Amino acid sequence: MPNELLTGTRRTGDFFDNDPDTPTTRVALERSDEGISIEVGWSTRESPYARWFVGKTGLELPPAQPPEPKDAPKRVLFHDSHGSVLLVGCYPRGFHANIWGPGTGRLWARAAIMGVEEIVAFDEPHGLQSEISGLREWLGISSWARTQDIDLRESRVQVSIDSVENPMITVGTVHGLTLQFRPGRGIKIEQGEDRVVLNDLVRCTTESASAQQWDAHLQVHKGVRDLLVLSRWWEESCVPVRATRNDDPMRTLDGRTHGIQWREVVVPNDERKKPPRTYRQHLIPYSELGESGVASWLALRDDFARALDPVISSIDLPGATPFTRLAHTGPGLEALGYLLAVRDGMTERKAGQQPLNERLNRILDNVGECLPFDGPTWADDTVRVYNGVKHANRAAPDIVDILNVWRQAVLVVRAWVALELGADQTELTRRLAEDRQAIPYEKRTS
Known part of the structure; x- marks a missing residue:
């Protein structure tokens, strides 16, 4: 077997942590659906390995004065006949121990660096x-x-x-x-x-x-x-x-x-997302953006992280209800309106006091006429539906209405980003009209 660490792999080998006080021991390196870990055992709880796990729990075992807890190393080296593996970002989690001391614990890792034969600070790479x-x-x-x-x-x-x-x-x-x-x-x-x-x-x-x-x-x-x-x-x-x-x-x-x-x-999670089965047009093509446009995006993302993060992450909410998606995205819209007001010269205090409808209208002022739906109607619907989701004393909005407000909110933010990065408004208007998010959700009729 080559020096690989595929999911389902379990290898037994030697363990090094650069600490002269820890004895040489044999461990099991495993990669499972839960992550990458090393299982290390000890014979008595006085072992430094036991102190990585048991000493952190407050578990009182004889003798009455247990050894001082010891921090687990952040980097450890594993070696067997197939090669060496450096684990970085390590932390202890989970153990099983007998009351008199013998036990095993798991040291989990953020990443494995293959083929490294010394303990090198790969958690801080160049x-x-x-x-x-x-x-x-x-x-x-x-x-x-x-x-x-x-x-x-x-x-x-x-x-x-x-x-x-x-x-x-x-x-x-x-x-x-x-x-x-x-x-x-x-x-x-x-x-x-x-x-x-x-x-x-x-x-x-x-x-x-x-x-x-x-x-x-x-x-x-x-x-x-x-x-x-x-x-x-x-x-x-x-x-x-x-x-x-x-x-x-x-x-x-x-x-x-x-x-x-x-x-x-x-890394533990190395799942590659599959491409869409059907064609999806890019709203912001690289051919128009170029290297300088990518750099501009990264700067924009830093400045408007409070607005963009909730919107972008709303795509990765497995099993989330429409209520959850809008509740996740709504604060991003509020933050975008606030940040735009501050950028336009308003004081932070005054911008923070603006109601939601004024913040949404400020966003619409920046987006212009390129949206594939009526902007003021979207703003009114968003205020009504979003407040209905947030406040229990208001009527709960219809599920389809929630989905459509969320869909349009994401599309507004995407359009704003494209314009900020220099997209031609006429061309962007065409792309937005052809975008899949321009298609509304419809209620079923029985």
Whole structure:
């Protein structure tokens, strides 16, 4: 078996935590639907491993004066015959112990870095790469070119697939990180040699001369993902796949270093969102936005996070009722109206005192005449329906009315973002009219 960590994998090997006080022990590394974890055991509760778990619970076991609790390490190294795995972002959760001391506990990890043979601070990488669903299609590039030659006389079709070199796309510096989109490709032979899979890749990459927190990198990657979500209103995924550290360079057998080395990253949730089955037009195409437009979006997202976060995240609420979706999105609308008022010169105090209908009208002032429905009617309906959802002393609105107000609210925010990023109003009006969110929900008639 290669050095892999697929879901359902369980490997037994040695465990290192860079603490001279902890004894050598054998552990089980497992990846399940719950996440990535190491199961570590102990014989007595005086063991430093026991203190990672039992000492945090307040459980009183003899002797009367238990050892001081000990913090679990944030990074640990696992090694077996298949290779080494560095776990980062570790935390203890769950244990089983006998009253006299023997027990086992689980140390969970945020991510696994494959092939690292020393405990390196990969929770603060110098570079991180992720795969964002829909990014390659949005950029309109491919690393493969397909040609087809049809010979009618011989009834023969000859297909050729050639690799294509695409230049790297550099967006610029965001929060001290250099953001790039790196095209790539891969060839994988499956099922012996009967199946060959060609991968067409674009990786979102952030790099910095100084090490940055994992979340600092990921915040930028997820910002790009959120732009794609707003552009065609489809749930997209963002999965970290590679990381690099300056103190983990590529080395040859002679001990010499040869530049940076990108290590494979495994995270607990690496589900890739599937593309839509039917065509969905982008409201904000990259061909019009360009690198500078992506940078402008990330800045806009920072300035209006209180407004945009609730709207964007309302797409990822599995099993949520219409009430929940509108209750989730409503505060975003309120925040957008408030922030626009402050941007227009109103004091924060006065802007905070504005009623909802005035905030919605301010949003409409910024959106203009490009909406595929009547703006003032939407504002009135939103006030009525949203207040009906919020306040128990008012009549509960109809489910279909709630869905339509939520749908239109999201479309208004998407239109506002497109205009803020420089979209042509005439062209945007056409796209909005053709967008799936322009189609209203209708009540069933029996």
